[in-house]
Amino acid sequence: MVTTDEKGPLTAKKKSVIIRSCDGDEFLVSESAAVLSTSLKKILEEKEDRLIHLSDIDNKTLAMVIAYLSTHADDGLSDDLKRSFDQEFVSGKEFDVLKYLVLATDTLQVTCLCYTVAKKMADIMKNKLVEWVRREFDIQNDYTPEAEAEIRRLDAWAWDDRQLEDD
Amino acid sequence: MKGNTVRSESDFITNLPNNIIDNILGCLPLRDVVRTSILSREWRYKWTSCPDIVFDFWFDQMFLGGHKLEPLIYQILKLHKGPLLKFALQVPDLKSNPDIDQWVRLLPNNTLQDLTLHVSRGETHNLTSHLFTFQHFRNLKLYNCVFDPIPGFKGFNKLVNLELQRVALCARNLREDLVEHGAPEKLPVSLNMLKTLHLSDMYFEKIEETSCAICFIRSCPNLQRLKITAFTFDVVDSVADFLRSQRSSESLTQLKTVKMQLFSGIEAEMEFVKYLLASATALEEMTITPTPVALPMEESRY
Structure with missing residues (x-):
């Protein structure tokens, strides 16, 4: 737990932790930002040591998550600004970046960001042909043609492909 | 970059944890959700744990084509397995009919947080008493319904947003000391x-x-x-x-x-x-x- 006893608010505010990625790089993060991640908060409550090693999150992904946490921990920013930051944060990001980000936010339990990234991933998949999704995400179709035809027959309403995109 | 090497690079999305897949499914239109069943055998039933089921104007106009809505709602609710958080029925021309109650009875009263029922035509719909057994409503939107709580109804105590349009508030089971002007002074629950x-x-x-x-x-x-x-x-x-x-x-x-x-x-x-x-x-x-x-x-x- 954070103790704010004899030091006063100024020192308490400046408290920071060091987070190390799986590539070995270290990031200095304010404690108020780190505790927005439920997992980091739990770790910090349990140990004295202010160094946290994340063995399955790489540099690039960790830097993004930390930028997000720091923005959301900034009391000087209005909720509106934070919301538009969130929008900007995922816009234009490739699926290859998002997929590591979504896993990292899941591991770190940053629920809001995890949801924002999942939503962005859904936006990429929305209104696309099944063939497009399989191709784009390397999903191996292991149905027999008969089994696939049977599913298409069962949910016939869902397979009208007229409004769907293939690019 | 060595991050997340535990998972194979190919078919990354299939191997995501279920809660992330559910989050993604929850952000897709219902038709796309159901369509994931054909991606591969592993995807056959993933969609059935999608936390949101929304039949909206868009669904009705763009996707339904010549198909009938009623059997489809029933079929989707029957197949659904995971903890359902949101159910919305706001298609144009929804008439009051007994099917609506049958669907409401298929909704899980121990998980559902968000319910929208938009009866847009016909008589004011008399809601099934099952509605009053839901314990986790956070958002409740009712249109053209009769709100007639069962005796002993304790309220929806997690409710954050309530939207009632053309809803008849029935005082019969609310309190006896009220009915001078058609509504009680206060609801029996706050x-x-x-x-x-x-x-x-x-x-x-x-x-x-x-x-x-x-x-x-x-x-x-x-x-x-x-x-x-x-x-x-x-x-x-x-x-x-x-x-x-x-x-x-x-x-x-x-x-x-x-x-x-x-x-x-x-x-x-x-x-x-x-x-x-x-x-x-x-x-x-x-x-x-x-x-x-x-x-x-x-x-x-x-």
């Missing part, structure tokens, strides 16, 4: 979580409607934002008298902002504003937007 209330198309000429509004407002001790869109044509003196007779409420201490729209300035509306001003001791902002005045009337005088 809606503690409710912070925002929007009363739209409010007829200030109808005493039943005005008393319902007052009843609701009094039952929300933590209400912070109140919006009322008026829909008034006639002046009815008894409504103003009724409002004048109301004691100011002590349960509006959290109310911060009030917005009144399409305000025509008749006495009943003025009395309503007075009632709010007398009751809401912490009020910070009240915005009153009048009904736009029709200009030709002005010109016709000359």
